[in-house]
Amino acid sequence: MKPWEILAQAPAPDGGEFVLHHRDGEFVIRVRGQELMSSRVHGSEEEMARLASAALGGVPNPRVLIGGLGLGYTLRATLDALGPSAEVVVAELAAAIVEWNRGPLAPLAGRPLEDPRARVEVADVRRVMRSGAPWNAILLDVDNGPAALTRASNASLYDEPGLTTAHSALAPKGVLVVWSAGPDERFTSRLAQVGFSAETHQVRAGKGRGTRHTLFVARRRK
Structure with missing residues (x-):
């Protein structure tokens, strides 16, 4: 098996380091x-x-916030699921992740950052969440979910005050979708405490294969 090739390295916001690896097209x-x-x-x-698109139920001119750019797959799928009048904003704290998505990672998801409906802000998603008009949907794929954190500071996104901020940032009947590495009953309880009606979905990491991940779909009750 070929060894991993290091393509780039960049400081992470918490003082660690992001390392971009490549091997045989991966x-x-x-x-x-x-x-x-x-x-x-x-x-x-x-x-x-x-799931976010289905929960929106055909809302005209949807305004969607994605927390975490990753490799661009969530953004690509969101753009594909929504119509031409959608506005999709991505909040990504690490400038290097954005740079790599405009460079070597761009072809992976079909260059979603070049779509005119998409805009990326190099900022904390909590700040972007509170800006502008209410959001119809917020998708959070930050760190490894509410419990499996690599950055302790991300816990404030998933605690009760953080979820209250998300709830307040959503339009009536808005939806919050949260990616998690695994189930978390305490997180489900917190969603209910701040005014969400939540359900969980167990989905494969790959298409019909791989590790199961948990998606929390939380609808604002009012």
């Missing part, structure tokens, strides 16, 4: 040796977009 981004994202499997990221 791209992987790691932090401290831990795999954060891989082009090998991305079915659960695409399912996030499908």
Whole structure:
């Protein structure tokens, strides 16, 4: 088996380092040796977009926020699921991730950042969440979910105050979709406490194969 090739390295916001690896057409981004994202499997990221689109139920001119650019698969699937009048904003804290998505990673998901409906902001998703008009949908694929965190600071996105911010940022009947490496009953309870009606979906990392991931689909009750 061929060894991994390091294509690029960049400081991570918490003082660690993002490392972009490539081998035989597969791209992987790691932090401290831990795999954060891989082009090998991305079915659960695409399912996030499908579930969010279905929950919107044909809302005209939807305004959608994606927390975390990753390798661009969630953005691509969201754009494919929505109509020509959609506005999709991606909040990505790491400038290097955006740069790589405009460079060597761009072809993986069909260059979604070049779509005129998409805009990326190099900023904390919590700040972007509170900006402008209410969002019809918020998709959070930040870190490895509410529990399996690689950055302790991301916990504030998934705790009760963080979820209250998301709830307030959504339009009436808006939907929050959260990606998680695994199930988390305490997180489901927190969603209910702040005013969401939540359900969980177990989906494969790949299309019909691979590890099962958990998607939380939370609808604003009012």
